[in-house]
Amino acid sequence: MAQLEIEHLKKVYPPNVVALKDISFEVEKGEFLVVIGLSGSGKSTLLRCINRLIEPTEGSIKFEGEEVTTASSKELKLIREDIAMVFQRFNLIERSLVLTNVLTGQLAELSLWRSLLGRFPRELKERAHAKLETVGIPEQAFKRADELSGGQQQRVGIARALMQDPKLLLADEPVSSLDPATSGTIMDYLAEINDQGKTVITSLHFLDLVRKYGTRAIGLKDGKIVYDGHPKDIDDEKFKEVFGEEAEKVHIT
């Protein structure tokens, strides 16, 4: 049994925007899967259906054997604890401290009154510091999140995801708002996480990053899978299939 099994997934945004149609694929534990495709091809929709930030319209998504699409809100919370997400716009609580942001990755494990009062146990705080250390910014813990640079904010986003100790990491264009050098650093962290046995599913726009980090690539076009294979096998023809004749390669590489 694969870790993630998606069958006949379909998403229609009301009233009638078909973002995904008949998507089926499986992801094995430990894969580094990259989703590529033009803007509007459905990458974000696909990633967000997996943890149901977006409600799928039809089809089935099984994570470690459990059906996600029909899970009750309680079951869904438990599933989500094992699936972390990193966002293109970081989605940090800008007015809160970096440390608080990292700690929010672990809210689900906290008793309600502790969360209400913001009283995190010492052990959790130490873990949060350790995660910041992992992403190389231990000294930023007590700054406000919005004082950090984009690259630093994305590291906080990764630290927050790590705090969850997830089995699967979803990263929706994690480097799209960063410069190339910073992008490399962020991708290296994702690769490191992947090396520790965590599955990574990410959407990327740069083909060289796809080739460098991905163990597998899925190409989306108009909500359909048009490519599924090794990133290194994406030749010019395949490329045109995914991105269309008019898309010039320079924009992507």
Place this chain on the structure above:
Amino acid sequence: MSTEEKIKERGPWYFWRNVIVVALFLAAFVYALTRINLDLTLLAKNFPSTIKLWSAFAKPDWSVLGEGVTLLIKTLYMAFMATALALPFAIVLSFLGAKNLMQSPVAKGIYTFVRGFASIIRSIQPIIWAIIFVVWVRTGPFPGVLALWIHSVADMTKLFSERVESIDVGPMEAIESTGAGKVLILIYGVVPQIINPYLSFTLYRLDINVRMATIIGIVGGGGIGMRLYSYIRKWNFPKAVVMTMLIIIMVWGIDYLSSRLRERIETGGGEKTKGFTI
């Protein structure tokens, strides 16, 4: 049809529409003039009697200063009580009245009800509420506080809700994705984004309530305004003047304090750290 053509097309109609609007306005103005007694000679004829009022400013009757200060403090209490009691209600209602948080069919119904109710209550001036409550529970500070309270709840609910509606959903989404429930999403995703505006609006409302607390005194809502009005009715201008001065000082002081505090909340007193950090 191009935009230019459209403009040309509707040109004459727009011109005549404007002419009609202006003509109607002028007609209404002239009609109103004939209905209202705009007798400017009254201003001159009755001038001597106001001299008595103005000259009172030169010789205030300071014997009522102690009484005035006590009433002033009472008035402040009224405004403070009304604002403090309105705050918890407004906080709860503001979430129920925020469109972006109220998505399900039932929630949408609640949203419509809350916002509709708030705007009806808001559209009735505090002084009218004061009259309603004075009739209900008799004169004194209590109906005054009630009047300010109900208007504050509605006003703050509207302002707060609009603020909630403009929040960034990113952090909420991020927290939701960790498997946290609704309460936690609210506390960690929403509250940090709204706490400073809420504080700022509350101070602003306190400022308004202090002014209003003096006005509603006139219809029996208690406080210094009520005493001021009774001195004026007795033509005791030297005493009325003392009350007026005290009111001016209080309103000016609260206005100053509130705007300084709000400035601090919004800028945190420095460039880098804006507002309070959670």
